[in-house]
Amino acid sequence: METQNLKKAGLKVTLPRMKILQILEESETRHLTAEAIYRELLDSGEEIGLATVYRVLTQFEAAGLVSRLHFEGNQAVFELDRGGHHDHIICNQCGRVEEFLDETIEQRQRQIAKEHGYRIKDHALVLYGDCLDEDCPRRGN
Amino acid sequence: METQNLKKAGLKVTLPRMKILQILEESETRHLTAEAIYRELLDSGEEIGLATVYRVLTQFEAAGLVSRLHFEGNQAVFELDRGGHHDHIICNQCGRVEEFLDETIEQRQRQIAKEHGYRIKDHALVLYGDCLDEDCPRRGN
DNA sequence: ATAGAAATGAGAATCTTAAGCATCAGGCGG
DNA sequence: CCGCCTGATGCTTAAGATTCTCATTTCTAT
Ligand SMILES: [Mn+2]
Ligand SMILES: [Mn+2]
Ligand SMILES: [Zn+2]
Ligand SMILES: [Zn+2]
Numbered sequence: 001m002e003t004q005n006l007k008k009a010g011l012k013v014t015l016p017r018m019k020i021l022q023i024l025e026e027s028e029t030r031h032l033t034a035e036a037i038y039r040e041l042l043d044s045g046e047e048i049g050l051a052t053v054y055r056v057l058t059q060f061e062a063a064g065l066v067s068r069l070h071f072e073g074n075q076a077v078f079e080l081d082r083g084g085h086h087d088h089i090i091c092n093q094c095g096r097v098e099e100f101l102d103e104t105i106e107q108r109q110r111q112i113a114k115e116h117g118y119r120i121k122d123h124a125l126v127l128y129g130d131c132l133d134e135d136c137p138r139r140g141n
Numbered sequence: 142m143e144t145q146n147l148k149k150a151g152l153k154v155t156l157p158r159m160k161i162l163q164i165l166e167e168s169e170t171r172h173l174t175a176e177a178i179y180r181e182l183l184d185s186g187e188e189i190g191l192a193t194v195y196r197v198l199t200q201f202e203a204a205g206l207v208s209r210l211h212f213e214g215n216q217a218v219f220e221l222d223r224g225g226h227h228d229h230i231i232c233n234q235c236g237r238v239e240e241f242l243d244e245t246i247e248q249r250q251r252q253i254a255k256e257h258g259y260r261i262k263d264h265a266l267v268l269y270g271d272c273l274d275e276d277c278p279r280r281g282n
Numbered sequence: 283a284t285a286g287a288a289a290t291g292a293g294a295a296t297c298t299t300a301a302g303c304a305t306c307a308g309g310c311g312g
Numbered sequence: 313c314c315g316c317c318t319g320a321t322g323c324t325t326a327a328g329a330t331t332c333t334c335a336t337t338t339c340t341a342t
Contacts (some may be wrong), residue, residue, distance in 0.1 A: 051290080052289080089254060118271065124265070125264070130259065216298070
């Protein structure tokens with residue numbers, strides 16, 4: 001449960017932290033903005049301030065519990081860190097997010113970094129396109 | 142010269158536009174924030190407002206003259222569009238930016254998008270690491 | 283239960299970028 | 313080459329996202 005993850009991360013167990021962690025765990029899309037989390041808290045009747053949401057998310061990030069992603073658009077997106085690294089595909093129309101991991105790409109990245117004289121630490125790869133989901137507003141195109 | 146590129150892009154030839162285009166063309170790093178461009182203008186004695194810099198850059202982007210990049214950090218980065226697509230490696234320490242294009246990665250991206258049922262339109266790939274340049278503040282590590 | 287330390291909430295502050303509006307200046311007809 | 317007209321600029325103010333400040337509340341360890 002949330003309590004354990006928080007303690008494990010060396011964070012004091014508080015109601016806001018529990019609720020936020022819970023929302024991240026139970027989210028359908030798994031990729032949420034601070035605002036979206038804040039709204040969910042309000043909807044579920046919790047009186048938690050937006051500043052706290054941002055603060056807690058930043059702490060979670062520092063503790064390695066969540067990752068902060070920068071897709072196009074102005075707001076950062078947060079997702080629970082479930083262990084493995086992955087990259088993202090996003091639908092320009094409906095915002096659907098898919099995750100993938102391609103070992104060929106990962107490998108090429110390391111190679112390229114080496115060739116350019118960099119000790120690679122991290123990377124961000126995001127593919128943008130139109131999905132073909134039936135619920136997508138501009139399906140087919 | 143700048144005049145031609147502006148006319149070609151259907152933009153009226155004005156002093157701010159010429160200067161900004163010139164700065165982008167002559168920049169050593171080739172990847173500049175709006176602020177950086179603004180400072181260069183000030184340094185060269187031009188009385189051009191920051192709002193104009195942002196406005197012009199947005200127009201340049203719409204005209205396909207420049208690309209707006211979103212690296213980590215809060216400010217957008219602009220670079221002259223010199224034709225070919227490429228991705229970036231950035232040094233976490235000194236901010237040095239290198240460009241690369243890897244056909245294997247490009248291909249895998251298209252393939253992945255297809256497999257996930259997306260019609261890919263664009264992508265952003267940025268590698269972050271420490272460079273081994275002698276001028277890099279944390280060389281070697 | 284109590285005290286001390288850490289966390290929260292509300293609002294102000296910051297940072298980046300985008301308006302709004304009065305003034306100015308390229309581009310074209312004369 | 314001159315003057316108009318429309319679009320461009322500058323300055324100021326606004327907007328959106330995130331962080332900071334500080335008084336108050338809540339954990340956690342006695
Ligand atoms: Mn993800
Ligand atoms: Mn570039
Ligand atoms: Zn879609
Ligand atoms: Zn470096």
